[in-house]
Amino acid sequence: MHPIALSPTDLAVGSSLIFLCALLSLLLSLGIHRTLLWAAARMVVQLLLIGFVLRFVFSVGSPWLTALVALVMAGATTYEVGARQDRRLTAGWHYGVGGGATVISTLIIVVLALTTALRPHPWYDARHALPLTGIILGGVMNSVSLSLNSLFNGAVRERAAIEARLALGDSRYAALRDLAAQSIRTALIPTINQMMAAGLITLPGIMTGQLLAGMDPVSSAKYQILLMFLLVGGNCCGAFAAVFLVLQRLTDKRDRLRLDRLHSARA
Amino acid sequence: MLLDVRNLGGKLGRPVSMTLAAGECLVISGPSGIGKSLLLRMIADLDENTGDARLNGRSRMAMPGPHWRRQVMYLAAESGWWAETVSAHMQPLPDAAAFLPRLGLRADVMDAPVSQLSTGERQRLAFIRAAIRKPAVMLLDEPTSALDPASTGLLEDEFSRLRQTGTGLIVVTHNADQAERIATRRLFMTRDGLSEAR
Structure with a gap:
């Protein structure tokens, strides 16, 4: 190189x-x-x-400094995820749910990648951990904010239908299942598009960067493939976690719909 | 006692108590915005509330919310639909089909997209959707608000049929004539709570 x-x-x-x-x-x-x-x-x-x-x-080369930088990045992502929503969960839940989903999914994917596929020495080596965290966070940010947006707006729009099911004796999970599935699908469409287009329509950023830096095309393709897998995994995790956490908050133990915990962001 | 509501409170002003016997039709009236819908929703445990409600002596807190609502079923004034066709909402489907002519609905309405039906058709179908699940108590919120006099009469006939099989009904209506026709007992709701008919 x-x-x-x-x-x-x-x-x-x-x-x-x-x-x-x-x-x-x-x-x-x-x-x-x-x-x-x-x-x-x-x-x-x-x-x-x-x-x-x-x-x-x-x-x-301090793991604590690395962790601090990663934490700042995750904090910024949490803010961005919550910032442009039309509707917000009350109290601290809005950033709690967005941040929780973002951090959990990024942590899982980054640690998994660093301890299995990439295995730098030491595994928390900042040169690998931070760029990886950044890439995963970028993807998770989109999928979490898309799923939140779809779920919040859907719950308000479909209120009568959801409550009709609850009134007929369906559980909260049955009543919100269609909406949850739709929100996860919405969140993953860009990710799927990205995979479909990779190499055919666009040369993804990682691969382009490595090619320009003088790396062998096949090696850089392999890197890109691995990163795509990690991205998809992170986006899936993020969308699932966000939908799951929001469902907990928008319903309660008696299987009621709690739209009182959701309010419109000031226009 | 079929349904026993004790000190039901929360967003309603004063806590409310009432009882309903099998085969009874209790009509609740009162000014708009006083909280009649909220009361029905609280009995069905669809809105946060305090106090207790018992069905045949069994407290709703002894069972999950959905089990309670399958037996004490709330029917909203405006019906909600989650699938494209009417039939996807009906369970069991054959029972629903048998109901149609009794409420003056065409047989092919089952295959129709919900979005193409009139408000009145949707209101009757929402009643069928609830009735075929055979709840012990039905909480009906303005059940004939979108219906013409003929359809209203047909639906009221169904109320009598349900009562004969022991189903208890609590009906909220603004229609005084209707209240006269269907009520076995009447309650009025004011800011001070529920009171027996004058």
Whole structure:
């Protein structure tokens, strides 16, 4: 492997594309040049910053520091999962359910991968653990927020149907089964699309990165396959955990529907 | 006593007690928004509440919620449907088919998509859906609100039939004439709770 090192000049040449776009926006008064430049500046700063942070974390090699960084990432994911929902669970449950599903599923998949397929030494080596955590969190974030969205909106929309089943003597699980299944399906559609398109329509990011860094195409394909499996596993886990936790909260021990525990986010 | 409701409270103002004998039809009336639907839902244990309800002496707390609701069945004023066709909601299906002509419904209504039915048809079908499950008590919330006089009469005939087989009925209605026709006993609901008919 001989990755081609990028010099500041290389990046500067690349950035001319951003300036070109901004110039076009200015000439044609599209009005997006400010946002474009701001977003590009943020992206550069954020990525360089994380580069330096990771360089530091890798060199220290402390499992506690690694765990702390992973925790911050999981916290940010939990916030994002809850942030754009139309409806919210009352009290701390909203972030509790989103965060619980996110952390549980990511933890399972990352630990599984590090102790079986990847096996770096030591197994918690930050160079492997953190990028893996990031990738899984990104996928889990989408599947958890999609399943929450579908379940919250569905429960309100289908209230009469769900309550009709409960009134006729069905259990809460029977009454909400269709909705739960539909929410999990909705959450997994992007994941399935991603697998279908992999290699045919898009070269996934991991593989592209490894190819550019000089890795053998078949080896990088294998890496990508493993990561896809992990991603799908994480997304499935996340969607199931989110739906299960929400069902506990939206019903009670007497098998009642508890929409009083769900309210609309301020418009 | 078939149904014995004791100190049922919660979001209702004052706790409520009442009894219902087998074959009785208890009609509850009172101003809109006073909590009549809520009362029925609480008896069925569909909304949070305090107090107790017993069926033939057995407390509902001695059984899971769904077991209780299979015997003490609430029928909402607006029916909810979870499958595409009517027949998917009916169990047992043959009993439902036998019911149709008695309520003035076409035989092919069973295969119809629920979305194509009128409100009145849905209301009668929701009654059938509940009745064929043979609960001991039916809690009927404005059961004829969407029906014309002829269909209302047919449904009231079914109420008598159910009473003859020992089913207990609690009916919430705003229709005073209907209350006169079907009630064996009447209660009025006010802010102070339930009181016997004047």
